[in-house]
Amino acid sequence: MAPQLDPPQTVDWMGKKVPVWGMQTIDYGRLLSHDPSEIDKLVSACTDEGYFYLNLQGIDGRRMLADQQETLRLMERFFAEPIEAKNEFGLISSHLGYEPVGSRTGVAAGTKDGYEMLKVSRDEIQRDSPKIPAAVKASGDLRILENTIGSCNTITKVMLSCLSDGLFLQGAGRFENQHRNERPSTTTLSMMHYLPHEETGPERIGHQKHTDISTLTLLFSEQWGLQVRPPGTCGAREMGFVAPKPGCAFVHVGDSLRFASGMKFQSCIHRVVPFDPTEHRYSIAYFLRAEDDTMFIDSEGRAITAGQWHDQKFKAFTDPEMWQAMAPKSMILGGMKEDGEDEPIKPLMETTAKTAVSTQA
Ligand SMILES: O=C(O)CCC(=O)C(=O)O
Numbered sequence: 001m002a003p004q005l006d007p008p009q010t011v012d013w014m015g016k017k018v019p020v021w022g023m024q025t026i027d028y029g030r031l032l033s034h035d036p037s038e039i040d041k042l043v044s045a046c047t048d049e050g051y052f053y054l055n056l057q058g059i060d061g062r063r064m065l066a067d068q069q070e071t072l073r074l075m076e077r078f079f080a081e082p083i084e085a086k087n088e089f090g091l092i093s094s095h096l097g098y099e100p101v102g103s104r105t106g107v108a109a110g111t112k113d114g115y116e117m118l119k120v121s122r123d124e125i126q127r128d129s130p131k132i133p134a135a136v137k138a139s140g141d142l143r144i145l146e147n148t149i150g151s152c153n154t155i156t157k158v159m160l161s162c163l164s165d166g167l168f169l170q171g172a173g174r175f176e177n178q179h180r181n182e183r184p185s186t187t188t189l190s191m192m193h194y195l196p197h198e199e200t201g202p203e204r205i206g207h208q209k210h211t212d213i214s215t216l217t218l219l220f221s222e223q224w225g226l227q228v229r230p231p232g233t234c235g236a237r238e239m240g241f242v243a244p245k246p247g248c249a250f251v252h253v254g255d256s257l258r259f260a261s262g263m264k265f266q267s268c269i270h271r272v273v274p275f276d277p278t279e280h281r282y283s284i285a286y287f288l289r290a291e292d293d294t295m296f297i298d299s300e301g302r303a304i305t306a307g308q309w310h311d312q313k314f315k316a317f318t319d320p321e322m323w324q325a326m327a328p329k330s331m332i333l334g335g336m337k338e339d340g341e342d343e344p345i346k347p348l349m350e351t352t353a354k355t356a357v358s359t360q361a
């Protein structure tokens with residue numbers, strides 16, 4: 001295989017030049033046609049890196065991009081509501097309901113997170129009277145949420161089916177067979193709002209480093225802030241930014257797919273930092289998750305169901321930082337290894353890091 005070249009791009013952040021990692025762009029239209037060379041590209045992106053851009057600009061993907069825009073408008077409306085309206089039902093279960101800012105560990109040592117979040121699960125949106133706050137429950141709103149969840153489901157299932165083809169899986173052994181629509185799962189749409197630093201204060205900042213519980217995550221954000229640690233030969237390399245790419249989603253492999261692939265695929269180590277601490281950042285993540293009773297062997301060699309993995313890891317995300325530090329590292333990072341520590345993040349960021357992306361000489 002050709003050697004992996006160093007990234008040509010960096011961006012100034014926190015007074016340093018930080019890499020902007022390049023990655024494969026996979027074409028959704030070609031995947032829909034099960035184009036063999038696109039399937040090869042998809043398999044190698046999951047095997048070598050665990051993440052990629054998905055180009056949705058063709059006729060089939062553009063519907064998703066329209067759903068994304070409508071969801072963004074809905075989110076702006078929802079998050080501007082008073083806390084009582086947003087928290088009408090509270091957090092009903094770990095994949096359904098509202099989580100206020102500061103519910104989990106933050107990205108800098110000793111901090112809590114800097115975002116609030118509304119989650120609508122795929123199972124819930126299909127109920128006669130879904131538990132969704134009245135602020136976004138008008139019939140037009142429900143249609144937007146249903147369209148977005150439906151589009152995300154189709155797109156992630158197409159990728160899953162191509163991955164089964166790429167690994168020559170057959171019949172009951174295909175990944176889709178662990179993700180049947182009618183079986184209960186924790187599959188959910190998470191809508192996140194990262195607040196400006198001025199509103200959160202220095203104690204609530206970003207989204208801690210982790211790998212996702214899910215099988216595949218389809219992530220949309222038009223704003224900077226997401227960072228990944230690409231896998232290297234001695235463990236994952238340093239944190240670098242993922243540049244938002246117009247017309248594309250960012251897709252990452254989560255723990256469930258890493259386990260289901262027998263550790264062939266990489267889970268993507270990522271976090272969110274305040275790139276521009278003065279802005280409101282919005283992101284939409286669809287977490288395609290396996291049926292609750294799917295059995296996996298995790299990175300510690302334990303037999304565990306998808307439901308149990310979800311519950312244990314969710315608990316670790318919300319546990320106090322000290323308890324989290326005592327849990328095995330394989331929990332938060334899905335067994336992925338790292339090459340060295342992260343640069344510490346200063347909780348108090350006075351500067352705005354909105355700097356043009358530069359090319360290294
Ligand atoms: O907000 C983002 O861009 C990423 C969020 C994320 O990593 C997550 O919800 O698991």
Ligand SMILES: [Fe+2]
Nearest residue numbers: 210211212270
């Ligand atoms: Fe994540």
